[in-house]
Amino acid sequence: MNRWRFYWLRLRRELWVRATAYAALGVGAALLAAGGAQWVPDAMAERLGGESVEEILTILASSLLAVATFSVGAMVTAYTAVSQGATPRVAALVTSDGQTQRSLATFVGAFLYAIVAVTAINARYYGEGGRAILFLVSLAVVALVAFRLLAWINRLSSLARVGHMIDLVEDRTRDALQARRRRPYLGGRPGALTSGALILSRATGYIQNVDPDHLQDAAEERDCHVQILAPPGSFVRRGEALARVSLTRCEEAALDDFRSAFAVGGSRSYDQDxxxxxxxxxxxxxxxxxxxxxxxxxxxxxxxxxxxxxxxxxxxxxxxxxEPSPCSRLLAPxxxxxxxxxxxxxxxxxxxxxxxxxxxxxxxxxxxxxxxxxxxxxxxxxxxxxxxxxxxxxxxxxxxxxxxxxxxx
Missing domain, CATH: 1.20.930 (Transcription Elongation Factor S-II; Chain A)
Structure with missing residues (x-):
C-alpha cells in the first residue's frame, strides 16, 4: 500500500492518538462555549445559565477519573490474559481495537472537558449565555459517556476470549489475503532480473510494507525495472538486499528513493503480510x-x-x-x-x-x-x-x- 497511508494507519491505531484528539475536542468545547453566548435567547440563558451546570460538571470530573482508571486497568488485564492464553502477537489487537479506543478516549476527553469547564466557571469566564450553552453541551457529554460505558461493558465480555481473538485475527488475515489476491504480485508481474544494482537495507528488522506505486514511479523516472527481493514479512539484516534495479550504476540519491518504498520495523504487520x-x-x-x-x-x-x-x-x-497490473516495471514473487x-x-x-x-x-x-x-x-x-x-x-x-x-x- 501507499507508504503514507501505511504510516497513517499505524499511527491511527495508537491509543494515545485517539485519546489526544478526544481530549483536545473536549477542551475546545469547554472554552468555545462562551463564543456563542450572544445568540442564546435571554429566557433560555436565564433558565439554563444557573449553578446546576457546575454541579453536573463536578460529578463528571469526580467520576470519570475513576472510570478511565478502571477502563485502562481492564484493558491491561485483557492484554495480559490474551498474551498468556493465546499469543503475544495477537495482544496488539486489543489496544488497536476501535471500540476500545473510542471508549477510553471518550472517558479521557469528557474528564478534561469537565475539569476545564469547572475551572473556567470559577474564573468567571462564562456569562449566563455561555453557561446555558455549557449546560446543553454537558448533557450531550453525559449521554455520550453513558453510551460508551455500556458499549465498553459489552466489549469487556468478549475482549479477553480466545475465540474472539481468533475471529479478529481471521478478519485481519482475510483482508490481507483478499488484497493480495487482487494484486498477486503487489501490483507488478512475475519475473526476475539477472543483473543490476542492489538496494540494500539500512536497518535490521521485518519488512512491514512495500509501496509498489512509488517503486513504479521511481523506475519510470529512471527508465528501468525493479525486482522486489524482500517482500512484506521478510526479515532482513542491515546490508542485505531489499530490491534490485536494472541499472549497472545507480547514484546514491536514486538508491535512497527506491529504499524509501520499504518500511522496516521490529515486528511484522497484518496489513500487507x-x-x-x-x-x-x-x-x-x-x-x-x-x-x-x-x-x-x-x-x-x-x-x-x-x-x-x-x-x-x-x-x-x-x-x-x-485488478490489472498497474506497475509494469515492478517484478515481485x-x-x-x-x-x-x-x-x-x-x-x-x-x-x-x-x-x-x-x-x-x-x-x-x-x-x-x-x-x-x-x-x-x-x-x-x-x-x-x-x-x-x-x-x-x-x-x-x-x-x-x-x-x-x-x-x-
Missing part, C-alpha cells in the same frame, strides 16, 4: 495444544478458520474484482500455497498428532482442500501424508491409529 495472520493463528493453536493448556477445541476452531481462509484464497476472483498451509496448519500437525480429534479434523480439512484441482492440491496431499506419518509415531493405541487412518484413506 497475509502470512503473518496465518502464523498467529497457528501459534494460538500450538499454545492450546501445549500440555499446560490442553485445549484441543481451540485448535479445532483454528482449523476451521484456516479452511475458510484457504477457501477464499483459492476462490477465483469475480469479474471486476481482479507470488505467495506459495505450501507456505500458507505450513504457516497455519504446520504447528497443529506437529503438536497435535497425538490428539485423535485434532488429527482427524485436520485430516478432513486437508482432504477437502486436496479434492479440488489447483495449486493447493499437491501441498495439501503432502501435508496429509506427513500428518499420517506423525500420527503413526504419536498414537500408541491401535484403535486410535486405525480411526485416523480411516479418515486419511
Amino acid at each position: 497475509p502470512r503473518f495472520g496465518l502464523v498467529v493463528l497457528g501459534e494460538i493453536a500450538a499454545k492450546a495444544l501445549s500440555p499446560g493448556v490442553n485445549d484441543p477445541g481451540t485448535a479445532v476452531q483454528v482449523v476451521g478458520a484456516g479452511v475458510r481462509l484457504m477457501d477464499e484464497w483459492l476462490e477465483p476472483a469475480a469479474e471486476g474484482q481482479a 507470488p505467495l506459495a500455497e505450501a507456505d500458507l498451509l505450513d504457516d497455519i496448519f504446520g504447528p497443529i500437525a506437529r503438536y497435535g498428532a497425538g490428539d485423535v480429534p485434532v488429527t482427524v479434523r485436520l485430516l478432513k480439512a486437508l482432504k477437502s482442500l486436496a479434492a479440488d484441482p489447483g495449486p493447493m492440491q499437491g501441498p495439501a496431499r503432502q501435508m496429509a501424508e506427513d500428518l499420517l506419518a506423525r500420527a503413526q509415531g504419536a498414537l500408541p493405541i491401535a484403535a486410535d491409529l486405525a480411526r485416523v487412518r480411516s479418515v486419511g484413506a
Whole structure:
C-alpha cells in the first residue's frame, strides 16, 4: 500500500492518538462555549445559565477519573490474559481495537472537558449565555459517556476470549489475503532480473510494507525495472538486499528513493503480510495444544478458520474484482500455497498428532482442500501424508491409529 497511508494507519491505531484528539475536542468545547453566548435567547440563558451546570460538571470530573482508571486497568488485564492464553502477537489487537479506543478516549476527553469547564466557571469566564450553552453541551457529554460505558461493558465480555481473538485475527488475515489476491504480485508481474544494482537495507528488522506505486514511479523516472527481493514479512539484516534495479550504476540519491518504498520495523504487520495472520493463528493453536493448556477445541476452531481462509484464497476472483497490473516495471514473487498451509496448519500437525480429534479434523480439512484441482492440491496431499506419518509415531493405541487412518484413506 501507499507508504503514507501505511504510516497513517499505524499511527491511527495508537491509543494515545485517539485519546489526544478526544481530549483536545473536549477542551475546545469547554472554552468555545462562551463564543456563542450572544445568540442564546435571554429566557433560555436565564433558565439554563444557573449553578446546576457546575454541579453536573463536578460529578463528571469526580467520576470519570475513576472510570478511565478502571477502563485502562481492564484493558491491561485483557492484554495480559490474551498474551498468556493465546499469543503475544495477537495482544496488539486489543489496544488497536476501535471500540476500545473510542471508549477510553471518550472517558479521557469528557474528564478534561469537565475539569476545564469547572475551572473556567470559577474564573468567571462564562456569562449566563455561555453557561446555558455549557449546560446543553454537558448533557450531550453525559449521554455520550453513558453510551460508551455500556458499549465498553459489552466489549469487556468478549475482549479477553480466545475465540474472539481468533475471529479478529481471521478478519485481519482475510483482508490481507483478499488484497493480495487482487494484486498477486503487489501490483507488478512475475519475473526476475539477472543483473543490476542492489538496494540494500539500512536497518535490521521485518519488512512491514512495500509501496509498489512509488517503486513504479521511481523506475519510470529512471527508465528501468525493479525486482522486489524482500517482500512484506521478510526479515532482513542491515546490508542485505531489499530490491534490485536494472541499472549497472545507480547514484546514491536514486538508491535512497527506491529504499524509501520499504518500511522496516521490529515486528511484522497484518496489513500487507497475509502470512503473518496465518502464523498467529497457528501459534494460538500450538499454545492450546501445549500440555499446560490442553485445549484441543481451540485448535479445532483454528482449523476451521484456516479452511475458510484457504477457501477464499483459492476462490477465483469475480469479474471486476481482479485488478490489472498497474506497475509494469515492478517484478515481485507470488505467495506459495505450501507456505500458507505450513504457516497455519504446520504447528497443529506437529503438536497435535497425538490428539485423535485434532488429527482427524485436520485430516478432513486437508482432504477437502486436496479434492479440488489447483495449486493447493499437491501441498495439501503432502501435508496429509506427513500428518499420517506423525500420527503413526504419536498414537500408541491401535484403535486410535486405525480411526485416523480411516479418515486419511
